[in-house]
Amino acid sequence: MFFIESGDLVSPEDYNYITNFLMETTGLSLGENKEYLLEARLVPLAQVHGMNGIQDLVLSLKSKMDRSLEREIMEAMTTNESSFFRDRRPFDELKANILPEIINERKMTRKLRIWCSACSHGQEPYSIMMLLRENYPELNDWNIQIISTDLCKKALERAREGVYSQFEVQRGLPVHLLMKYFEQCEQGWKIKPDLGAGIQWKHLNLLEDFRHLGMFDIVFCRNVLIYFKPELKKDILNRISSQLNSSGTLLLGAAETVLGISDKYAKQAGCQSAIYQLASNSVADPIAR
Known part of the structure; x- marks a missing residue:
């Protein structure tokens, strides 16, 4: 069985494109070496849209043909961790x-x-x-x-x-x-x-x-x-x-x-x-x- 190592699902060019996109649209500063986070959150999104992976997501982003996909990527990368009376x-x-x-x-x-x-x-x-x-x-x-x-x-x-x-x-x-x-x-x-x-x-x-x-x-x-x-x-x-x-x-x-x-x-x-x-x-x- 062939296993894909963490980081192999996103190229440096695609990683830079998405991090710049997130910075411009949400202010989110992802920083370096967070490929694993992109993979965990965006590969499932790509699959939902019938795409092969993050590379296809980036191609769609660059085409600017699907504004709803832009929003989905922004939301997928947003952390929604919360709890009642957090930090009391x-x-x-x-x-x-x-x-x-x-x-x-x-x-x-x-x-x-x-x-x-x-x-x-x-x-x-x-x-x-x-x-x-x-x-x-x-x-x-x-x-x-x-x-x-x-x-x-x-x-x-x-x-x-x-x-x-x-x-x-x-x-x-x-x-x-x-x-x-x-x-x-x-x-x-x-x-x-x-x-x-x-x-x-x-x-x-x-x-x-x-x-x-x-x-x-x-x-x-x-x-x-x-x-x-x-x-x-x-x-x-x-x-x-x-x-x-x-x-x-x-x-x-x-x-x-x-x-x-x-x-x-x-x-x-x-x-x-x-x-x-x-x-x-x-x-x-x-x-x-």
């Missing part, structure tokens, strides 16, 4: 240090806007909504908007459906919240409609203009920037800063930072997680849209 501490600090202050400042408008900028399969926005429901009953009559965006349309469809396997609900989700906010279904567990009512799902590429989303009190941009080059990180962080209200807060992933990248932010006092407020010289218009 940021959610604890959100509850203890951030939300009380923001709620106090917004008590006149009774409006709270949160953006999950890479929501994947929806665990993050649903976790936020559960946190609000469980800890802040005074918000029951507030106008709460959670805008959840992602590059991957398939991930958004899954998030909107709110259906999760037994394995997925066992990752970070306390049993009492599972029983309260989910109902069993054939595929596992489904979010009850009431919990998802305040969440909006939108397709968005962070490389594109997102000013149309409006202003926010809290922005989650966790475990996204680690895939981008420094200049793209700076651009995205600076554009997010212009859409944070004066007391707004930015949450990044545990391995991410603004230090040495953007001077628009300052570390949130009392928080150990990667949580930032606007720097004093970067305060946006305090009037929420």
Whole structure:
């Protein structure tokens, strides 16, 4: 039996073409020696389209005849790893240090806007909504908007459906919240409609203009920037800063930072997680849209 060694399925020329394509369209910096990743994610896609391999995918990309294939490649290479209350501490600090202050400042408008900028399969926005429901009953009559965006349309469809396997609900989700906010279904567990009512799902590429989303009190941009080059990180962080209200807060992933990248932010006092407020010289218009 003949075995193909890892790396033999993609030529250096095809690898460079796809990595450049991903950089230009998604900002994803794949780097060197990731041939195995291309093979694992794109060979099955090529087979679905009746192609012989990655070389045929590249030829189709170069022809620019099939725009839907471009989107499928982008989505196949996008990481959609997530879990409920991921890394727990940021959610604890959100509850203890951030939300009380923001709620106090917004008590006149009774409006709270949160953006999950890479929501994947929806665990993050649903976790936020559960946190609000469980800890802040005074918000029951507030106008709460959670805008959840992602590059991957398939991930958004899954998030909107709110259906999760037994394995997925066992990752970070306390049993009492599972029983309260989910109902069993054939595929596992489904979010009850009431919990998802305040969440909006939108397709968005962070490389594109997102000013149309409006202003926010809290922005989650966790475990996204680690895939981008420094200049793209700076651009995205600076554009997010212009859409944070004066007391707004930015949450990044545990391995991410603004230090040495953007001077628009300052570390949130009392928080150990990667949580930032606007720097004093970067305060946006305090009037929420």
